[in-house]
Amino acid sequence: MSEQPFLLWAEKYRPRTLDEVVNQKEIVARLKKFVEEKNMPHLLFAGPPGTGKTTLAHCLAHDLYGDNYRQYMLELNASDERGIDVIRSKVKEFARTRVAGDVPFKIILLDEADNMTADAQQALRRLMELYTATTRFILAANYPSKIIEPIQSRCAVFRFTPLSKEDVVGRLKYIAEKENVKYSEDALETIYDLSEGDMRKAINILQAASALGEVTVETVYKVVGLAHPREVRQMLQLALNGNFTEARSKLRDLMLNYGLSGLDIIKQIHREIFSSDLKLPDEARILIADLAGEIQFRLVEGADDEIQLNAFLARLAFMGRKFKPT
């Protein structure tokens, strides 16, 4: 019977209404006020990935417009549609029509807004002013500092905090029971540790682990190991052994065949640096962590993935001679 359609749990167990949301309580309370008043300012949702920014935007829209809310909401994602021209034409078209009903505005959700260039943000600011009578913008961003000041000042800013261990583990338990999945408490806590407060990631790990059978600490680690290729560690090891050229081919493999972005890779590197499987003196770990942080910052600023990571690996290859792993 399992060849029936099967939903990804990240979709299946997403809250649909503000009442179903169990965390971010203060934010939910303020959003409910907007629903009551059928009015709201432009909103800026800021916080780490997987803390419910997009989900809450959808819940808010659902509560305002009902089940068919998606026809009153334009969803744009700045990582997929970087060009302001695309955004401008879509926004124009969407904002032109007035809404019938008791909510006098429509919603434009601009997700991952911090990926927009400064120019595009300036243009966006004009759009926000232009269509303010008929639309409200909700901007979601990981790094609010990358949103230009004039936009921030036009929005009510909501800061999303990383989810607590209780919230995440509680939710995972709820899902596991609904799905009749066998699990151990330890395993769910391990998922929390590995997902760093990112609910979407936690649920993905849970589902993938359940695909292997019972959800145990072992299966959780296995899933994460499979999803995050070993090549990252091998690449680090090669670089530290002074073999830059091969480390560089591994990097290309990760980027092209695994489809990882520079940021994905540097974050995985960061996890590896303090792993006991990597034989290194502790002072080297700290130096490498500092370097990784710098590279991550450069990537966030818009630098080229491969060049930055090559610079990182080349530095490791040079440093590695001093810290020859034993």
Place this chain on the structure above:
Amino acid sequence: MSENLPWIIKYRPRTLEEFVDQEEARKTFIAWYEQWKAGRPEKKAVLLHGPAGTGKSSFVQAFANSYNLELYEMNASDYRRKSDIDRLVRVAASTGSLSGRGKLIFLDEVDGLNPKSDEGGVEAILQLIEVSKHPVVMAANDAYSPNIRSLRDVSLLIEFKRLRETAVVQALSRICEKEGIHCEQEGLKEIARRSEGDLRSAINDLQAIAEAYGRVTLELAKALSAYRNREYAPFEALRRIFNAKYIFQARDAISSANIDYDTLKIWINEHIPTYYDTPEEVSRAYEALSRADVYLGRIIKSGSWDLLAYAMELMGPGVAFSRKTYKGKFVKFTYPERFRLLSETRKAREIRDSIAEALARRLLTSKATVRSEVIPYLKVIFTSNPKMAAGIAREYGLTEEMVKFLAGNKAGEVLSYLKKPSRGRRS
């Protein structure tokens, strides 16, 4: 018959009189040959080296004709066959000749010897030089290739320089005359300038224009060389950056590079380890390139084109002066792997993107996030639980291609579940 010959063959110099430029190389070579004739030369072999199209092979052929020598020639494609080398060793070791003429042994493109697949090739040539009773001439683009170090050590090095522009123009005019084609002097100059001392490419350009239009004008020359330039520019820019002796040369190399900075940085990225040997130099060069790249990123984000100067300074002089001592060497710069790999993996990336497209709206997230955060876990599910995988494939309308991408060698199992008719509605 001869009408169809490429001009670079048709107008190859028959004798030294027809051979243009390379005065210095010519003198050194003749002096060396005279030593041979007089008895024992200081070095038994010469190694002619210099960029492509500067006349190394043509010179040897013209010389052999002028001096009435029998030429025994071998090039990179022959080195693999030991029998060829043995044949040449026999020729070299015997004094006699059928015609009574002297002999000249010519090994072209020795830097093309592959240390792995032509194993023993270098040793065989050393042996040949050792036993030879006749002058041995070798030619290479890169005399400093580590593959041929031992050949270099036993040879007199003679450099062939890029041809002077006037020499190229002179050679081109002569061909125009013989072909009876009307050629504007300015057009020939343009071709010569763009060839940067590579007579072979200049003659090829001349033929391409002349055959297509029946005449050569400045305009036609510009149109054609602009087209060639796209592929040629990065090599030249790289050579000039890495070999810059002074800061100003590296700056010039960047500002006159004629390709956009985003492309140039990828070429430099590819070739830092090609040019530099020590980890320290590689690391310093990458740090400079990395900083340049950060500036380029800031320019795009902020629109501050003022920053371009800093990016250029780091990309040119910054990379060039990462060396500890000046080497000035020839390195074969190749087309960046990155471009090749990108085109090879295009299909797979397209499939991945279409999966991301299928899921992003349902999961309320960007395609980028689906790619990095969801697809890795889907792959785990698809390779370990075909039933669940089939269910997900059905729910999200994944195609066979997408299933294959996610499930790898487990695709068969997933697809066989998928092909059974669905019983019942969604779970």
